[in-house]
Amino acid sequence: xxxxxxxxxxxxxxxxxxxxxxxxxxxxxxxxxxxxxxxxxxxxxxxxxxxxxxxxxxxxxxxxxxxxxxxxxxxxxxxxxxxxxxxxxxxxxxxxxxxxxxxxxxxxxxxxxxxxxxxxxxxxxxxxxxxxxxxxxxxxxxxxxxxxxxxxxxxxxxxxxxxxxxxxxxxxxxxxxxxxxxxxxxxxxxxxxxxxxxxxxxxxxxxxxxxxxxxxxxxxxxxxxxxxxxxxxxxxxxxxxxxxxxxxxxxxxxxxxxxxxxxxxxxxxxxxxxxxxxxxxxxxxxxxxxxxxxxxxxxxxxxxxxxxxxxxxxxxxxxxxxxxxxxxxxxxxxxxxxxxxxxxxxxxxxxxxxxxxxxxxxxxxxxxxxxxxxxxxxxxxxxxxxxxxxxxxxxxxxxxxxxxxxxxxxxxxxxxxxxxxxxxxxxxxxxxxxxxxxxxxxxxxxxxxxxxxxxxxxxxxxxxxxxxxxxxxxxxxxxxxxxxxxxxxxxxxxxxxxxxxxxxxxxxxxxxxxxxxxxxxxxxxxxxxxxxxxxxxxxxxxxxxxxxxxxxxxxxxxxxxxxxxxxxxxxxxxxxxxxxxxxxxxxxxxxxxxxxxxxxxxxxxxxxxxxxxxxxxxxxxxxxxxxxxxxxxxxxxxxxxxxxxxxxxxxxxxxxxxxxx
Numbered sequence: 001x002x003x004x005x006x007x008x009x010x011x012x013x014x015x016x017x018x019x020x021x022x023x024x025x026x027x028x029x030x031x032x033x034x035x036x037x038x039x040x041x042x043x044x045x046x047x048x049x050x051x052x053x054x055x056x057x058x059x060x061x062x063x064x065x066x067x068x069x070x071x072x073x074x075x076x077x078x079x080x081x082x083x084x085x086x087x088x089x090x091x092x093x094x095x096x097x098x099x100x101x102x103x104x105x106x107x108x109x110x111x112x113x114x115x116x117x118x119x120x121x122x123x124x125x126x127x128x129x130x131x132x133x134x135x136x137x138x139x140x141x142x143x144x145x146x147x148x149x150x151x152x153x154x155x156x157x158x159x160x161x162x163x164x165x166x167x168x169x170x171x172x173x174x175x176x177x178x179x180x181x182x183x184x185x186x187x188x189x190x191x192x193x194x195x196x197x198x199x200x201x202x203x204x205x206x207x208x209x210x211x212x213x214x215x216x217x218x219x220x221x222x223x224x225x226x227x228x229x230x231x232x233x234x235x236x237x238x239x240x241x242x243x244x245x246x247x248x249x250x251x252x253x254x255x256x257x258x259x260x261x262x263x264x265x266x267x268x269x270x271x272x273x274x275x276x277x278x279x280x281x282x283x284x285x286x287x288x289x290x291x292x293x294x295x296x297x298x299x300x301x302x303x304x305x306x307x308x309x310x311x312x313x314x315x316x317x318x319x320x321x322x323x324x325x326x327x328x329x330x331x332x333x334x335x336x337x338x339x340x341x342x343x344x345x346x347x348x349x350x351x352x353x354x355x356x357x358x359x360x361x362x363x364x365x366x367x368x369x370x371x372x373x374x375x376x377x378x379x380x381x382x383x384x385x386x387x388x389x390x391x392x393x394x395x396x397x398x399x400x401x402x403x404x405x406x407x408x409x410x411x412x413x414x415x416x417x418x419x420x421x422x423x424x425x426x427x428x429x430x431x432x433x434x435x436x437x438x439x440x441x442x443x444x445x446x447x448x449x450x451x452x453x454x455x456x457x458x459x460x461x462x463x464x465x466x467x468x469x470x471x472x473x474x475x476x477x478x479x480x481x482x483x484x485x486x487x488x489x490x491x492x493x494x495x496x497x498x499x500x501x502x503x504x505x506x507x508x509x510x511x512x513x514x515x516x517x518x519x520x521x522x523x524x525x526x527x528x529x530x531x532x533x534x535x536x537x538x539x540x541x542x543x544x545x546x547x548x549x550x551x552x553x554x555x556x557x558x559x560x561x562x563x564x565x566x567x568x569x570x571x572x573x574x575x576x577x578x579x580x581x582x583x584x585x586x587x588x589x590x591x592x593x594x595x596x597x598x599x600x601x602x603x604x605x606x607x608x609x610x611x612x613x614x615x616x617x618x619x620x621x622x623x624x625x626x627x628x629x630x631x632x633x634x635x636x637x638x639x640x641x642x643x644x645x646x647x648x649x650x651x652x653x654x655x656x657x658x659x660x661x
Contacts, residue, residue, distance in 0.1 A: 323352025
């Protein structure tokens with residue numbers, strides 16, 4: 001006997017077939033780049049040949065993936081032949097669904113009489129995706145057959161197709177089908193309702209929604225259908241919406257909340273505001289947030305009222321809405337909440353103030369910086385930082401000397417967001433005279449933020465360099481890190497000098513910073529450090545930084561090749577040579593492949609060299625088949641792994657075909 005569980009299991013099994021596919025196969029890709037017809041026909045033929053060969057399931061799945069992009073009518077028979085394959089059916093459907101040819105629909109319909117179980121369910125899903133009108137008759141028979149375990153899947157497909165005949169079959173199942181069929185029919189109706197709403201066919205959407213509301217189906221479906229009816233009726237559906245919000249049933253109320261966000265109209269907003277008074281505080285808070293999501297200025301007076309007084313949860317919701325809607329007129333009330341409200345309300349008010357626009361709001365915040373307890377003043381200082389209120393600088397400088405440590409540290413951190421270049425020496429000098437670890441940490445945070453903000457990088461670097469001679473070693477290391485974050489010519493000169501310093505701690509800090517430098521200007525400095533006799537750790541770090549630049553920076557090919565040659569000259573360890581081989585593998589050049597080949601003779605590097613040669617060969621085989629062919633022969637002689645050998649043979653065959661006869 002067919003059970004509800006069996007119906008559900010068929011749908012889940014079909015869905016799982018898709019879920020088991022790799023992530024990059026689950027969504028259909030976009031169109032291919034423009035190519036000529038001959039190229040496309042050739043590729044399709046090659047992919048079809050893979051499907052019809054003894055290739056591995058993985059290779060066939062990859063071919064299906066590609067055919068979803070480039071497939072034509074010629075690929076349909078080969079893909080259709082895989083619909084009965086337990087391992088490849090879902091991949092075949094993925095390849096078939098986007099092909100814009102009616103032969104796909106013919107193939108899917110033909111498969112209906114040959115498959116069962118989850119394979120049949122998958123084909124029915126594909127028919128629904130393609131909205132094949134010719135399949136409605138057979139799907140309707142499945143949908144209305146009480147003995148068919150495919151009824152739920154067929155009903156969902158009919159909902160996607162959406163013709164009058166399809167809708168009639170769904171409504172029959174909704175009225176008189178088994179419990180599982182009625183539930184699936186209701187889901188199909190809801191799919192249809194959403195599509196009708198999108199097409200502005202509101203009368204039919206309301207009719208179908210009412211049919212679900214009258215049917216013997218679970219409450220969640222009644223609630224979802226009610227949403228569809230309300231949206232279809234628009235302003236005429238407002239009484240029904242308000243009724244949902246009055247319900248004691250949580251599912252019904254939740255649908256009312258969702259629909260409150262969706263139903264348009266200023267009259268709807270005002271009616272929702274009026275409905276607030278009749279609700280208990282927890283529901284008031286939820287509805288206030290829903291009203292805020294409507295972004296209707298008509299709700300602002302009520303939001304200000306609820307934010308100023310009422311239960312804590314209601315005030316929190318209303319405060320959030322004022323920020324969400326950027327109500328600048330609420331600034332004074334929100335500031336008062338920060339200064340005198342309980343911590344949770346104060347934090348919510350602070351968050352909302354961040355989102356308010358206008359110089360008047362900035363001025364009001366700056367004027368209140370000395371009000372409230374330390375916690376409130378800290379929130380206000382953080383607000384100055386988040387809004388980057390430069391006009392508050394005098395008040396923040398004053399707060400940076402406040403007797404209360406919490407306020408003082410918050411002010412120092414805020415300075416990082418608002419100081420200009422002329423205040424930078426004050427921050428660096430204060431760092432050198434900090435009296436506690438907490439103050440040091442706050443000043444370091446401020447400088448990390450302030451440095452990269454300065455428009456004149458060289459001038460900013462000059463401030464840091466001026467502080468270096470009198471700084472203790474820990475501060476010198478930190479200043480070197482700051483120079484790295486600022487960048488520019490002056491900073492690079494300063495860090496390079498530190499890397500040459502006799503103090504090993506400074507060498508350590510400077511080589512770390514140079515190894516992560518964010519521009520190619522550091523390359524000559526790093527190469528020089530790698531080639532100069534010194535601590536092996538620093539030489540290795542410098543060479544790795546140099547290799548990072550040539551691998552990650554967008555440099556001309558010739559420059560990258562020259563850098564690779566120089567780096568090979570400086571390399572003393574196979575680990576660095578492996579990194580260089582990987583870098584060469586990304587350079588599409590015959591010279592790159594010629595630099596790789598000699599390393600095939602080194603057993604420790606042979607596999608890396610082979611991988612690099614294969615990568616370059618794949619890229620340049622069309623333009624330089626002779627160089628590629630020569631390199632592939634060297635790979636084959638080197639005794640590398642079977643995988644690399646197999647790929648080398650394939651590339652060699654391609655290169656040989658391209659050589660002049």
